[in-house]
Amino acid sequence: MTLFRNVVFIAALAGLCAGIVLAALQSFATVPLILQAETFENAGEAAPHDHGTPAAGEQAVAPHSHDHDEEGWAPADGFERFFFTAAANALSGIGFGLVLLAVSELSGGISSWRNGLFWGFAGFAVFTLAPGLGLPPELPAMPAADLVARQVWWVGTVIATAAGLWLIAFRKSLPLAALGVALIVLPHVIGAPQPESHESPVPADLHHSFVVAVTITNLVFWLVLGAVAGMIRSRFLGQPALRGSFA
């Protein structure tokens, strides 16, 4: 189980680094926009809870303003909410790290931090760019199609894009490369589930800022993840003593 242990070790370290970087970036790039959008969500709710809907820009004072139509526990706004967001980022960094490491080891491994940047670009393309074309990052209060249908399209797009990129990068054959391109294009020909109407209380410029913020923060996340993974991996292989201690 040496290989499994080493992969988990590198994924944990790199994922933690990248996840913490992402959480820090989100706290000033994306989360403020989410909070701003929630004021429209609360305003749109109108009658049921009359919290006096404060003017836009000022966060609504409802304690659980972000779980408008759900009952049940939610972290309190402020530190608790940030803590859970950061923890989710760190954990998902490790999860994405495991996937990245597993796939890259099957294809020869990430040989250096520079090589890791390219793996990071691939991860970004697969997990952010491709699904984000059909299903742009959403803010609260925005209309959306059925949740399960969107999740199915999202997963299918990720798998098709990953398979397509892999065929192009690792199979040195023109027909297979063409198949790869077709796989990458296919989900967008099928098309993502869209809401019946795109009419939304959220202003278009706020949504646009959010799409840019999400895309760029995720790009940085993937680049850090790939580069750190490549750096740690090459240290593993470069030092026989270290390598032995983990073998």
Added chain:
Amino acid sequence: MNSVTQTLGADVSSASKFMQLAMAGLLGVFVVGFLGFSHMEVVHNAGHDYRHSLAFPCH
């Protein structure tokens, strides 16, 4: 040295290598799937800002 084909697992058979990597990859898919896709309310509420910020389908 054969730096091109060096892997992290020293000398494992290719079947064992594949199994171990598949396990690691599945573990990762499980972690991300739980955080980003679980319909459990508690998970959704706790990870709300995270899900929006990673553009997972939400709500």
